[in-house]
Amino acid sequence: MKVNGVTIDDTFAEAFGMSGTGVIITADSARWARQAAVTMSGFGTSVIGCGAEVGIDRELKPEETPDGRPGVRVLLFGFSPEALAPQLKNRVGQCVLTSPGSACYAGVDAKRRIGLGQGPRYFGDGFQTAKILGKNRYWRIPVMDGEFVVEETSGVVTDAVGGGNVLILGNDRAGLLASAEAAVAAIGEVPDVITPFPGGIVRSGSKVGSKYKGMVASTNDAFCPTLRGRVKSELGPDTVAVLEIVIDGLSSKAVADAMKAALRSLIEVGPSKGVTRISAGNYGGKLGRHHYHLRELLP
Amino acid sequence: MSGLTFRLKAAPEERLDVSELTPRRLASLSQGEIERIVVGSTKRQARVGDVFTLGGRPGDSVRFENGSGHLDFVGSRLDEGTVFVDGDVGDYAGREMSGGRLDIRGDARAFLASGLRGGLVTVRGSAGSQVGAQRAGDKFGMAGGIVVIEGHAGDRIGDRMRRGTIIVRGRCGAIAGTRMLGGTIWTDQGFGPNPGLLMRRGTLIGPNVEKLLATFVDTGRHELVILRVLSRYLAATLGPLAPRPITGPVRKYAGDLATIGKGELLIPA
Numbered sequence: 023m024k025v026n027g028v029t030i031d032d033t034f035a036e037a038f039g040m041s042g043t044g045v046i047i048t049a050d051s052a053r054w055a056r057q058a059a060v061t062m063s064g065f066g067t068s069v070i071g072c073g074a075e076v077g078i079d080r081e082l083k084p085e086e087t088p089d090g091r092p093g094v095r096v097l098l099f100g101f102s103p104e105a106l107a108p109q110l111k112n113r114v115g116q117c118v119l120t121s122p123g124s125a126c127y128a129g130v131d132a133k134r135r136i137g138l139g140q141g142p143r144y145f146g147d148g149f150q151t152a153k154i155l156g157k158n159r160y161w162r163i164p165v166m167d168g169e170f171v172v173e174e175t176s177g178v179v180t181d182a183v184g185g186g187n188v189l190i191l192g193n194d195r196a197g198l199l200a201s202a203e204a205a206v207a208a209i210g211e212v213p214d215v216i217t218p219f220p221g222g223i224v225r226s227g228s229k230v231g232s233k234y235k236g237m238v239a240s241t242n243d244a245f246c247p248t249l250r251g252r253v254k255s256e257l258g259p260d261t262v263a264v265l266e267i268v269i270d271g272l273s274s275k276a277v278a279d280a281m282k283a284a285l286r287s288l289i290e291v292g293p294s295k296g297v298t299r300i301s302a303g304n305y306g307g308k309l310g311r312h313h314y315h316l317r318e319l320l321p
Numbered sequence: 322m323s324g325l326t327f328r329l330k331a332a333p334e335e336r337l338d339v340s341e342l343t344p345r346r347l348a349s350l351s352q353g354e355i356e357r358i359v360v361g362s363t364k365r366q367a368r369v370g371d372v373f374t375l376g377g378r379p380g381d382s383v384r385f386e387n388g389s390g391h392l393d394f395v396g397s398r399l400d401e402g403t404v405f406v407d408g409d410v411g412d413y414a415g416r417e418m419s420g421g422r423l424d425i426r427g428d429a430r431a432f433l434a435s436g437l438r439g440g441l442v443t444v445r446g447s448a449g450s451q452v453g454a455q456r457a458g459d460k461f462g463m464a465g466g467i468v469v470i471e472g473h474a475g476d477r478i479g480d481r482m483r484r485g486t487i488i489v490r491g492r493c494g495a496i497a498g499t500r501m502l503g504g505t506i507w508t509d510q511g512f513g514p515n516p517g518l519l520m521r522r523g524t525l526i527g528p529n530v531e532k533l534l535a536t537f538v539d540t541g542r543h544e545l546v547i548l549r550v551l552s553r554y555l556a557a558t559l560g561p562l563a564p565r566p567i568t569g570p571v572r573k574y575a576g577d578l579a580t581i582g583k584g585e586l587l588i589p590a
Contacts, residue, residue: 048546089549090568125546151522151583153505153547154465154484155554162547171546 194296
């Protein structure tokens with residue numbers, strides 16, 4: 023099937039059930055809120071290697087945050103609430119508490135809770151105090167530029183989705199990257215999702231397993247252009263590069279909406295920049311319970 | 322909003338305990354049963370029917386159409402619905418309330434919101450001593466909820482208060498927040514002498530203090546994020562009843578250093 027000159031594979035993205043939580047980081051300026059958010063999101067690309075997939079959902083206006091300062095919402099995804107808890111504690115403790123002027127609040131409203139300030143509060147060495155407002159407890163930890171305010175817990179959902187994806191194939195590597203960037207920007211308009219890889223884009227798509235013992239994943243050789251002819255390649259003769267966008271969301275609908283936004287952008291922008299084909303990664307439908315068929319998500 | 326109304330037939334000659342007159346406790350009672358509830362505090366054993374004219378039908382509110390400083394325990398143990406009083410109330414109004422709203426359109430006497438755990442108490446007039454305070458035999462004072470007093474408040478407001486927020490549009494009397502363990506007392510016009518006596522934790526906010534305890538230490542001028550959180554929380558919860566937000570610096574006094582000194586007195590700078 024071709025849309026606006028781009029071939030859309032008759033395939034689907036296969037995604038997995040995950041747990042998701044989030045935080046709202048505020049600071050004196052949007053720049054410093056974003057700085058803390060970016061730092062907290064570091065080394066948060068793949069749950070397998072990083073322990074959690076972490077990224078910025080969106081920037082928040084002052085009127086949207088609990089303290090009326092500029093903010094950023096960061097989402098974290100992991101295998102379970104228990105696996106997310108230490109990730110949240112360590113990332114907030116090392117990357118947000120340390121950032122000048124920051125404060126950190128629950129970013130997901132759910133009945134099930136995991137610790138947010140429960141661990142970092144001990145940094146106060148007995149000088150920390152708490153303030154309960156309504157149902158929320160806020161810790162005030164003395165630090166060298168004043169106080170770090172952090173909410174005690176954040177909500178966690180167990181019906182989140184990780185691994186929604188789009189593969190972008192083309193004959194112009196620079197154009198392909200520009201098209202992927204535009205698609206990531208389009209996804210940025212969709213709430214409750216993140217694209218956890220660098221700039222939202224992956225150039226090292228993986229397959230399950232490896233010839234080497236102990237490697238749980240290895241390069242997706244079928245999509246590597248330099249291996250065309252040596253392996254059972256998925257690539258046509260004109261394809262010079264493939265980029266992937268991986269999407270995690272707090273709900274299946276959010277992931278589907280994000281994939282729709284990406285497809286719309288790629289179909290609009292891509293043809294003039296060398297995008298020739300759009301595909302998606304799956305494992306034959308046997309591993310993940312969420313299947314997103316590209317043709318059902320077309321604009 | 323449907324509910325029962327109670328009108329005093331005459332100024333009470335004795336103190337009346339009206340703690341049973343809340344929406345939930347009256348919901349399943351007939352008019353006759355309600356009129357037989359004992360509210361008197363003397364051996365006369367005055368009943369509702371003796372002192373009140375009853376109107377309306379059981380619903381989600383109870384209204385006292387005229388008030389009196391002899392009406393004690395108004396809205397006591399209220400957990401849902403609303404109790405209105407078009408006038409004054411006596412002691413212990415809102416005692417051990419856990420939800421709902423108590424709206425007093427006059428003055429309240431001592432121990433308003435004593436043992437409050439949740440809900441909202443509003444007083445159009447002033448309140449007597451020991452608002453939100455510990456009553457003899459209690460472990461703590463107020464442990465949650467919000468109290469808004471549009472007039473002044475008496476001495477010892479928030480004695481052994483543990484959680485919750487008290488807002489006083491007027492002035493607080495002497496030793497506000499004494500023995501306080503947590504929560505917030507916010508006055509628009511200032512504190513009387515020696516606020517925070519033996520306070521352990523908690524926050525006192527006001528524009529001035531008549532006399533500061535020697536056991537409070539000046540920690541300097543600060544911009545506190547928690548005040549922004551508190552201001553926005555109160556604005557969202559109370560709407561027009563909320564105090565004017567503090568977004569600028571405050572002078573922070575820490576105390577009472579005669580105890581653990583984790584309390585604070587904040588004066589907008």
